[in-house]
Amino acid sequence: MKNIIRNAAVSLLIGGLILVISAPAGAWPETIVYDFITGGGWFIQRPGSFSAGYRSNFGWHGGAKNGAWWGNGNYLDHGPISLHAHSIDVTGYLRIGDDTTTDPKHPTGVRDICGHAYVTYAGGSGNFWYRVRMKDAGEPGRDDKFGIALYAISPGGGIGGNVYTAWGQLNGGGNIQLHRGNNSNTGPSTYICPPAVFDDTFFFS
Amino acid sequence: MSKTEYLRLSTIALVIGLTVLVAVPSPASAQLSLLGGGTTSSTGTSATAVAVTVLGSTTMLASTGNLANATDALGAELDSASGDMGSAAVLHATAIGSGDSVASEASLGDLVLSIAGTQITATSAYATALADSTAGTSGWSSVDGLAVNGTSLVSTGEANQTINLGAITLVLNEVTQTASGITVNALHITSLDGTVDVVVASATAGQ
Numbered sequence: 001m002k003n004i005i006r007n008a009a010v011s012l013l014i015g016g017l018i019l020v021i022s023a024p025a026g027a028w029p030e031t032i033v034y035d036f037i038t039g040g041g042w043f044i045q046r047p048g049s050f051s052a053g054y055r056s057n058f059g060w061h062g063g064a065k066n067g068a069w070w071g072n073g074n075y076l077d078h079g080p081i082s083l084h085a086h087s088i089d090v091t092g093y094l095r096i097g098d099d100t101t102t103d104p105k106h107p108t109g110v111r112d113i114c115g116h117a118y119v120t121y122a123g124g125s126g127n128f129w130y131r132v133r134m135k136d137a138g139e140p141g142r143d144d145k146f147g148i149a150l151y152a153i154s155p156g157g158g159i160g161g162n163v164y165t166a167w168g169q170l171n172g173g174g175n176i177q178l179h180r181g182n183n184s185n186t187g188p189s190t191y192i193c194p195p196a197v198f199d200d201t202f203f204f205s
Numbered sequence: 206m207s208k209t210e211y212l213r214l215s216t217i218a219l220v221i222g223l224t225v226l227v228a229v230p231s232p233a234s235a236q237l238s239l240l241g242g243g244t245t246s247s248t249g250t251s252a253t254a255v256a257v258t259v260l261g262s263t264t265m266l267a268s269t270g271n272l273a274n275a276t277d278a279l280g281a282e283l284d285s286a287s288g289d290m291g292s293a294a295v296l297h298a299t300a301i302g303s304g305d306s307v308a309s310e311a312s313l314g315d316l317v318l319s320i321a322g323t324q325i326t327a328t329s330a331y332a333t334a335l336a337d338s339t340a341g342t343s344g345w346s347s348v349d350g351l352a353v354n355g356t357s358l359v360s361t362g363e364a365n366q367t368i369n370l371g372a373i374t375l376v377l378n379e380v381t382q383t384a385s386g387i388t389v390n391a392l393h394i395t396s397l398d399g400t401v402d403v404v405v406a407s408a409t410a411g412q
Contacts, residue, residue: 036278040297040312042329042349057314057329059297061280072282074295076314086284105306105337140345141331173349174312174331180303182276 028097028200030112030193034185036063036070037111037134041174043146048199049166051079056166058146060132062093062113063179064187069093071113073132075148077166083121085130085150090115092191096133097204099178107178110135110203114193119150128152129159131194133167134176135203141175145203151194159194167198249386249412250336251279252309254296255286258402267296269309275302290403291318291325306337309408311391316405321372321396327351327405330391336411344389344408346378351392372397386411 040059045052060073069090077083092114099109110133117130129151137143147167152160170176254267266286269279283296294315301308310333318325328350336342351358353370360366366377374397379390391406 036301038280038299038301038310040295040310040329040331042314055328057295059282059295059312061282061297061299063278065278070278070280072280074282074284074297076295084284086282105340140347173329173347175310175333175347177308177310177333179301179308180306182278182302182304184276184278 027196028110028204030094030096030196032187032189032191033093033095033111033181034064034187035107035111035181036179036185037061037113037136037176038179039134039136039141039144039146039170039174039176041141041144041146041170041176042172043168043170043174044172045077045079045166046168046199046202049168050083050164051077051081051166054079055172056146056168058148060087060113060134060146062090062111062132062134063181063185064093065184067186067188069115069187069191071115073113073117075132077121081121083119083164085117085119085128085148087113087130088116088118088127092193093187094191094193096196101138105180106138107180108136108138109178111178112193112196114191116153117150128163129194131196133196133198133203136176136178139175141173142169142171144170144174144176146170146176147198147203149194149197159192162194162197165197167202250300250302250307250309250334250410252281252298252300252311252332252334252408253404254281254283254298254311254313254406255293256404256407257288257290259290260400266293267298267311267313269298269300272300272302272307275304275307277302290320290401291316293317293405305339306335307410308333308335309410310334311406311408313406318394318403320394320401320403321398323370323373324354325352325375325394327392330406332389332391332406332408334387334389334408334410336386342382342387342411344380344387344410346389346391346406346408348377348391348405351377373401383412388412
């Protein structure tokens with residue numbers, strides 16, 4: 001009996017430590033899920049964004065399909081940097097936090113899509129890692145939110161430093177839609193995503 | 206091969222064949238039952254960012270094509286598009302099947318069109334359509350920053366808001382409902398002489 005209690009205590013301790021390591025204070029849990037999120041529209045970049053106060057347009061979609069990560073997207077920053085990003089591939093798709101819907105047919109929640117993008121901007125172009133965050137807060141879309149962060153590709157293909165971040169709310173126009181999964185929603189059990197650098201207070205308020 | 210061996214192999218082959226037949230799932234149904242007893246086909250579900258028809262010849266930009274079945278998913282993204290008639294950026298279209306419902310959406314930004322001497326601009330256009338086996342069909346669209354020859358036009362949000370400008374006619378939030386589905390166009394422009402027809406952000410579910 002003593003052994004059982006001791007083993008249980010050790011398991012709880014290890015479990016607790018793992019939980020602390022994998023979910024740092026302030027971070028929202030990231031979970032692999034197999035469904036879809038889609039959206040298009042525009043927003044004014046919030047304070048803290050690269051081109052705060054300027055308009056951005058986007059169209060993006062992601063998920064898992066037939067055993068692979070799936071998606072594509074476009075993003076255009078109308079600020080002086082005149083940055084345009086187009087997804088090349090998808091290396092991860094994650095649910096951030098918990099879904100919030102009370103209607104099982106119309107889930108609402110936050111998804112992050114990751115991968116590589118080809119980026120053009122005033123003075124240059126090249127490939128970068130990206131992490132896109134899309135929040136479906138319900139219809140018609142004025143409370144939905146979109147964010148994008150770009151990261152350098154380090155020598156060897158790893159994830160380098162964050163070089164660009166922008167986010168905003170679609171109170172101007174457009175919509176983000178989270179879709180239930182279907183039979184094609186099988187996906188990898190692993191993913192590669194750059195670290196999230198979005199303003200959690202903004203996305204989860 | 207003896208008769209016994211032949212019969213045994215035949216039996217094994219029959220069992221394997223029946224097992225495969227049972228184990229391999231049939232394609233998801235292409236028909237979704239709609240409220241009220243109607244049905245809709247998932248395979249008509251599609252979205253297109255822009256469709257331009259001039260003298261009967263149609264060009265579609267960022268178009269998903271039709272869903273193969275109710276558990277298919279399709280997407281199309283285009284950086285930008287430009288031609289004699291105008292330009293647009295960030296063209297986007299998706300069609301998603303969720304088994305008992307199908308949905309599609311289309312959007313674009315920075316629209317500039319010149320039709321029959323009239324310039325039409327918009328910051329963004331978006332349309333979405335949904336066909337659900339129990340809830341029926343629904344859809345809506347929005348056009349932001351719409352202006353004609355530099356003068357702002359306000360979308361009321363009502364279905365089929367029609368604005369006649371002489372040489373051209375604009376329909377905002379054009380909704381076409383049938384027994385089996387729905388099509389929503391954010392903006393539909395036609396020339397009076399019938400030679401030009403432009404649909405901006407079109408989403409179809411069912412049909």
